Every structure is written in C-alpha cells, then in structure tokens.
Amino acid sequence: MKKIFAVVLTIACLFAFTACGSDAETLKIISLGEYMSYDVLEQFTEETGIEIKYEEAPTSEEIYTKYMSGGLDYDLICISDYMIEKLIAAGELAEINFDNVPNVANIKDIYMENSKDFDPENKYSIPYFWGTLGIFYNTEMIDEPITKWADLWQEKYSGKIIMMSSMRDTFAAALAQLGYSINSTDEKELNEALQLLLAQKPLVMAYYVDEAVDEMLLGSAAISMMYSGQAYYTMSLADHDNFAFVVPEEGSNIWIDSYVITNRCDNKEAAEKFLNFINREDIATQLFEEVMYATANELVYDAIEDEELKLEEALFPQDASVDRCDVFKALDDTGMELYSKLWKQLKAE
Amino acid sequence: MNKPHLATPYVVWIIGFTVLPLLFVLYYGLTDASGNFTLANIAAIADPIHLKALWLSLLLAFIATTVCLIIAYPLAMIMRKLNLSKGSFIVMLLILPMWMNHLLKTLAWQLLLSNNGIFNTIFVALGMEPVQMLNTSGAIVLGMIYDFLPFMILPIFNALTRIDKDVIDAARDLGANSLTVFRRIILPLSMPGIISGITMVFVPSMTSFVISDILGGGKILLIGNVIEQEFNKTFNWHLGSGISIILMIFVIASMSLMSRRGDKEGGAALW
Missing domain, CATH: 3.40.190.10 (Periplasmic binding protein-like II)
Known part of the structure; x- marks a missing residue:
C-alpha cells in the first residue's frame, strides 16, 4: 500500500511539474x-x-x-x-x-x-x-590592415589568434577562404576546410565565443573572429581606436x-x-x-x-561588406553529422 | 520507529531525478533516430576520435587524482597532528572554496593563467619570458586539482581523526618505529578515507567538460566534451547517450573496484 502511495505521489509530482502555469x-x-x-x-x-x-x-x-x-x-x-x-x-x-x-x-x-x-x-x-561575422583585431599589435580570412593563418600571429568555438562559424572562415560556399555540405570541400583548420590549429590560442572579448581587451590575443555587434561592444569597453573590425574580402556570414x-x-x-x-x-x-x-x-x-x-x-556593417555575405542555411541530419564529425576531429588533434 | 512513508520524498526524488533520467539515457543510447533498437551508439566509442578523448580523460583524471592524493595525505596528517577539531579555522579554510561556484573558480584560473594574465605579468616583471599556460592539458589538470582537492582532504582527515590514539601508543610501547606505525596502523586505518577521496576526485575529473572547455580553450577534447557537443550542438541525443553509457560503465567500474578495496580494509567509505 505504501509503495502504491509513493508511486502515485511521484506521478502526481511529475504532472505538477509539467502542468504548471498555463495562465x-x-x-x-x-x-x-x-x-x-x-x-x-x-x-x-x-x-x-x-x-x-x-x-x-x-x-x-x-x-x-x-x-x-x-x-x-x-x-x-x-x-x-x-x-x-x-x-x-x-x-x-x-x-x-x-x-x-x-x-x-x-x-x-x-x-x-x-x-x-x-x-x-x-x-x-x-x-x-x-550583424556579420568578421575579424576583430588590435591595431596596436598588428600594424598592417587585415583584409582577409587568410590573415588568421599568418604564422607571425601564432598564439595570438582566436577562432570561434561554434563549428559553423569557424568552418565558414575556412570554406570562404577556399572559395567554397559557407553552406557547403560537400564532403570533399569540408575535408579540405578541415585540413586548413588543422594546419592552423598550432597557431590558434583558443576557440572561444564570449571569452574572446576579455582576451582581446587584456591584449592576450591580437586577432579574433567575432560578430559585428560583439566587436562594437568590445571597442566600447576600451580605447576605440586601438581596435578594428573587418568583414573579410572572401565573403562571410550575415x-x-x-x-x-x-x-x-x-x-x-x-x-x-x-x-x-x-x-x-x-x-x-x-x-x-x-x-x-x-x-x-x-x-x-x-x-x-x-x-x-x-x-x-563593427556595429552596422556597410552595404559593400554585406554584399559579400550569405545567410547560413540549416543543415540536414547528414550535414550536421558530417560537421560534427569533422569538428571533433579538429578538436581532438 | 519503522515509518516507511517518511521515505516517500526520497523515493520520489530518486525515481524522478535518478531512475527516470537513467532510463531515458538508456533508451536514447540504445535506439536510433527512428526509435529502432541499435548498438551503433555504444559501438561509436570505437571511433578513434572518441577513443582518444576517452583515453585522455582517463589519463588527466588519473594525474589529477594522484597529485591530489600526494598533496592531501600529508596535509591531513599535519591537520591531525595539530589536533584540529572539525569546526576549526583551518578546516573552514579548506571547506570555504567549496562554497564558491565551481564555474567561477575555473574562470578565475583562466584570468590567472592567460597570456597577459596575473602570473605572466609577474613573470615578465621579474624579467622572465611569459609562459603559455592556458589552453594546455596542464591547465586542465591544475583546474581539476584545485576544484576537487577538498574532496580528497576531508575524507582522509576524517578517517585519520577517527584513529584511536591509544592504538598508536600501544604500537609504540611494543617498539614500533614511526615508519612501522604509519605502515601498519595509520595507513590501513585511513584506507576508507583514501578510497572515498580517490573516488570523489577521479569520477568528476573524468566526466568534467566545463574545466576542459574553459581552461583548454576548446583545443582539447575530453569525453565529456564529446557528450556535451552531441547534446547541445548537434542534437544527436542518441550518440550522446550511447557515449554516456560507456562513461557510466567506466565510473561504475572504478567505483566498484574502489569499494571492494574499501571493504577489504574494513569500514565503509566515509562521506
């Protein structure tokens, strides 16, 4: 009897949790x-x-x-x-x-x-x-203008590069650089992108999203992938002129x-x-x-x-930049599985 | 005093928050997207990437546990020697970090270890080269040690304080030197504490994904990160659950190994 009571109470509790507040x-x-x-x-x-x-x-x-x-x-x-x-x-x-x-x-x-x-x-x-996805950099640490994704692969910035810890964004940087669509689900193209990212990994300080703001402000990193509004926010916390944001010429994501x-x-x-x-x-x-x-x-x-x-x-990407950008398309299950596999491969190396 | 209905809240709790979630994990782990039975999610652990992540998790957890034990045991001995009561100031100091949010402490280490972080600023001020500390396996192990050290110290300290001083005095009277007393009396009697400490450090270290995410900069993939990715980023709950089951098997295996050792030494695990 006690057991039945306990079971009933459990079920009642579970219902109470799901049914609450349909005001x-x-x-x-x-x-x-x-x-x-x-x-x-x-x-x-x-x-x-x-x-x-x-x-x-x-x-x-x-x-x-x-x-x-x-x-x-x-x-x-x-x-x-x-x-x-x-x-x-x-x-x-x-x-x-x-x-x-x-x-x-x-x-x-x-x-x-x-x-x-x-x-x-x-x-x-x-x-x-x-907004757009682009490159945010410290103009005091980098004295040449950054214009393209390939700049994130420059060895002289080794250990000071931040990539995104979201797989679509980081793959977009590699895909755009190779001249492929950022919405590619082609296995061959994505594998090429992975090879490019693997070659870059020793230079990369970290894969971040929100922490990129702190590391850029601290000066621990010199160059980082970033979203436009996030870039403006970072600038607003520091001396605005020390930073710049660019939408790379190979194209990017809006x-x-x-x-x-x-x-x-x-x-x-x-x-x-x-x-x-x-x-x-x-x-x-x-x-x-x-x-x-x-x-x-x-x-x-x-x-x-x-x-x-x-x-x-960094706040309102200009028309010329936006013209180079594509919207991300949703991945189907096969595409998602492929991305996930390649992403783990990149992280595990 | 036999009033089983008083246990009802616990029964509800255990069913709702332990048994049911476990059943869900088992269900997801053993089915595919269309709900058919499959072992593919379990077998996925044989994927070289997953194996590597699992191996690395075991290795880092092993190192963290060993270091914790090496730090904690002598410390607990000293605390025993000082005759600290369990509510004393020093014990409080050890427990205090446990009151703080685990995430916050890990984030603090991120700032300490960063390229332009506090440690490197001090190094540079002392004329040394800055050291890349953050985003390495070492940083992850450090985070694990810092976060889980109290869970090693307290059970050992508890076990040590329970040792009757008369037993030690008796051994001394019979001519045992310090080493013999330690080897034949103190170590065996503190074994339950050691075992519970090892379990309390090893298991969370092995399954952690937050520490490796924050202090590894996303450059190091542990098995916990694989599971997190499958659940949160790629919505493959089936694969995530399958790998969780494998991880649970490892946790259960290590715990039963430990508790068997504990039983042999007498006394159930403390804590």
Missing part, C-alpha cells in the same frame, strides 16, 4: 543572451497587464535543445536565422498575423527580404537585430536574429501585442540603445544623429 495572461520568452532591456519588459506589463517570464541562453543551439526537449512551453523565441529554418521545418512555429503587428512596417525592407532565405514567405519571423511565435503558444494575441510593442519606434530605440547591436528597425536607424555611428563597421 492566459503570461508570455514565456526565451532569447539569445543580452538582447533585452528589463525596463522595456516592465513597461510592456504596465501598458498591457500581460506578465512576462523572460529567460536567456547563450546560443541558438541551446535554445533549440531546450525548446525541443519539451519541458517548457515558450510562447516567443528570439533565435538565429538557420535555427528558424529548422524550427519551421519541424513544424514548431505559428504563422504571425501581421494585421496585429502593424509596427512591422518599421522594419527595413532589406531585412525582410534577407529573411526569405530561412522564412521564404515572411510568415513566421520578425527581424530583431542583425546573421539575422528574429522573433518567432511557437505553435505551443496558447495566447497568440498577447504574443503579437509583444511583437508590435518591441517594434514601436520609442521602444525599439530604447532596445537599440541598451543592446547596441545593429537594429533592423528603419525608424530607429534613420533617427540616429551620430553619422559616424552609422558608418561604424
């Missing part, structure tokens, strides 16, 4: 890291009475894993392009009713256009921030982080209210000023008075 007037949001202003969240609750449970994760992969494991029913997700493609393919997203989001008109057309690479009919996602509504969302109207809210000019301005990544909101961009800021490559 209609609450939105559960998961986003990429450091992408929100808590003031904005408070203001939203004040204006609409809708409570928000906001949480962050450092990479799109982790968000995807968290969401797909099914434990938590997020209503809104802010995540990168290729993961949106994956979520759409998995049938996990709900179509946004754009009639409820009139402020979507504030998004610059080109970003809606670029979004078609992963959301072909612009049905599921609204661009939030965007990424768009967008908001999507999941099909587990049981209050779509509230979710759309939120999307409309963050795209309102005053709110989008506040978000831009706090997050300091390239905003997709045209009104915010046009209202920037500091012309130099608009020309800052």
